[in-house]
Amino acid sequence: MMKNYFEHASSVVFGCMGLGGEWAASSYSSEHVKQANNAIEAALNAGITVFDHADIYTLGKAEKVFADVLKQNPDWRNNMIIQSKCGIRFEDETGPKRYDFSPAYITQSVDGILQRLNQEYIDILLLHRPDPLADLPALGECLTALHKAGKFRYLGVSNMHWYQIEALQAVVTFPIIANQLEMSLAYRDWVEDGMMANSALNRNSGYTAGTLEYCQRNKVQLQAWAPLAQGKYSGRGEPDCATSALVSKLAAEYGVSPEAIVLGWLMRHPSAIQPVIGTTNPARIAACAQAMHTQLSREHWYALLESASGHEVP
Numbered sequence: 266m267m268k269n270y271f272e273h274a275s276s277v278v279f280g281c282m283g284l285g286g287e288w289a290a291s292s293y294s295s296e297h298v299k300q301a302n303n304a305i306e307a308a309l310n311a312g313i314t315v316f317d318h319a320d321i322y323t324l325g326k327a328e329k330v331f332a333d334v335l336k337q338n339p340d341w342r343n344n345m346i347i348q349s350k351c352g353i354r355f356e357d358e359t360g361p362k363r364y365d366f367s368p369a370y371i372t373q374s375v376d377g378i379l380q381r382l383n384q385e386y387i388d389i390l391l392l393h394r395p396d397p398l399a400d401l402p403a404l405g406e407c408l409t410a411l412h413k414a415g416k417f418r419y420l421g422v423s424n425m426h427w428y429q430i431e432a433l434q435a436v437v438t439f440p441i442i443a444n445q446l447e448m449s450l451a452y453r454d455w456v457e458d459g460m461m462a463n464s465a466l467n468r469n470s471g472y473t474a475g476t477l478e479y480c481q482r483n484k485v486q487l488q489a490w491a492p493l494a495q496g497k498y499s500g501r502g503e504p505d506c507a508t509s510a511l512v513s514k515l516a517a518e519y520g521v522s523p524e525a526i527v528l529g530w531l532m533r534h535p536s537a538i539q540p541v542i543g544t545t546n547p548a549r550i551a552a553c554a555q556a557m558h559t560q561l562s563r564e565h566w567y568a569l570l571e572s573a574s575g576h577e578v579p
Contacts, residue, residue: 270346270388270389270418270419270442270486271442271484271486273314273346274314274315274346274486274539275312275313275314275315275539275557276532276537276539276556276557277311277313277315277528277539277540277542277553277554277556277557278313278315278316278317278488278539278540278541278542279304279305279308279313279315279316279317279541279542279550280317280490280541280542280543281301281316281317281318281322281327281328281331282317282319282322282323282327282543283304283327283543283544283545284297284300284301284304284322284323284326284327284330284331284545285297285301285322285323285325285326285327285328285329285330286323286326287323288323288324289324290324292326293323293326293329293330297326297330298330298333298334300545301330301331301333301334301545302334302337302338303545303547304544304545304546304547304550305331305334305338305341306338306547307547307550307551308550308554309341309344309345310551311550311551311553311554311557312554312557313550313554314344314345314346315345315346315348315539316331316345316346316347316348317348317349317350317445317488317541318331318347318348318349318350318378318382319349319350319351319353319391319393320349320350320351320353320374320377320378320381321350321353321355321393325377325381328349328378328381328382329381331382332381332382332383332384335382335383336383345388346388346389347382347384347387347388347389348387348388348389348390348391348421348443349378349382349387349389349390349391350390350391350392350393350423350445351371351374351375351378351390351391351392351393352364352365352366352370352371352374352392352393352394352396353365353393353394354370364393364394364395364396364397364398365396366392366396366398366399366400366404367399367400367403368403368404368406368407371392371404371407371408371411372407372410372411375390375411375416375417376416378390379416385415386415386416386417386418387416387417387418388417388418388419389417389418389419389420389421389442389443390408390411390416390417390419390420390421391420391421391422391423391443391445392421392422392423392425392433393423393424394423394424395422395424395425395426395429401432401433401435401436402436404433404436405433405435405436405437406436408420408437409437409438409439412437412439419439419440419442419443420437420439420440420441420442421441421442421443421444421445421486421488422441422443422444422445423444423445423446423488423490424445424446424447425444426473426476427473427475427476427478427479427480428473430444430479430480430483430485431479434483440483440484441483441485442484442485442486443485443486443487443488444476444480444485444486444487444488445487445488445489445490445541446476446487446488446489446490447489447490447491448487448489448490448492448531448538449489449491449492449493449494449527449531450494450497450498450508450527450530450531450569450570450573451494451497451498451505451573452491452494453570453573453574454472455472455476455477456477456534456570457472457574458472458474458477459474459477459478460578460579477536480536481535481536486537486539487536487537487538487539488538488539488540488541489531489538489539489540489541490541491543492527492528492531492540492541492542493524493527493528493540493542493543493553494527497509498512498523498526498527498573499512499522499523499524499526499527500523505572505573507572508569508572508573509523511568511569511572512526512527512569515561515565515569519559519561521555521556521558521559522552522553522555523552524549524552524553524555524556525552525553525555525556525559526556526559526561526569528540528542528553528556528559529556529559529560529561530561530566530569530570532556532557532559533560533561533566540553540556
């Protein structure tokens with residue numbers, strides 16, 4: 266099993282949100298298991314070791330399908346870091362969609378994750394979105410108990426400001442090692458906040474100042490969800506023609522895929538951002554994995570920033 270996250274984690278993460286079929290209460294089929302098997306095998310063959318889940322993905326079926334694949338290929342687990350997220354509850358008979366960090370719900374969620382994945386523990390447990398009603402001391406006691414019971418090895422968060430991580434860190438003795446945020450060439454607030462000081466361009470930033478620096482300083486791994494911006498710059502989805510053309514030009518120059526350029530833009534930042542890719546297509550997984558061996562120049566990084574933002578830096 267993996268011993269140390271920072272020694273064994275790949276620089277690209279495979280996101281399992283697309284496994285298991287529809288987001289409905291239907292069952293999954295042998296075709297879904299085959300799709301998952303092919304995707305996971307492609308990720309491992311490309312050198313990806315981190316696999317990202319959440320208890321809500323395809324209503325729990327993503328974790329179940331993943332477990333079926335591992336049952337057929339038990340040796341694969343030795344080369345994996347498995348993480349899963351909890352804390353989001355969909356609308357049900359008891360209430361609307363909500364976030365729930367209550368000890369009872371977190372404990373129930375972790376046990377459910379382990380049962381669906383058919384694992385004794387997961388490598389990383391992430392709290393999915395901040396719960397404004399969280400009782401932090403009680404949450405800390407709950408997480409400590411789960412950690413001592415060996416149900417997860419590392420703790421992470423998702424979609425949290427730096428001060429929320431700091432507050433959570435104050436109630437647990439083990440380090441928070443990851444923060445998963447939306448970050449991409451299209452969603453640039455995370456980088457523009459620090460660049461647009463003393464500029465009117467900074468006023469509409471949705472990113473909390475200092476989060477990037479806090480994570481760097483405290484060795485909190487930044488993971489980027491939606492890093493390809495739904496394929497906006499790599500030939501899928503609604504295109505940005507000018508930036509897509511630049512991405513294609515750079516892909517030809519570097520001899521890699523357009524996906525590698527878009528992901529490489531994120532990974533060029535010194536905080537060593539880990540993109541979480543969501544495709545289940547083996548060819549596209551391989552295309553994305555090329556980013557692990559692509560180092561953009563400073564000039565090309567700024568050229569992409571300028572094209573995507575539509576203006577030069579201040």
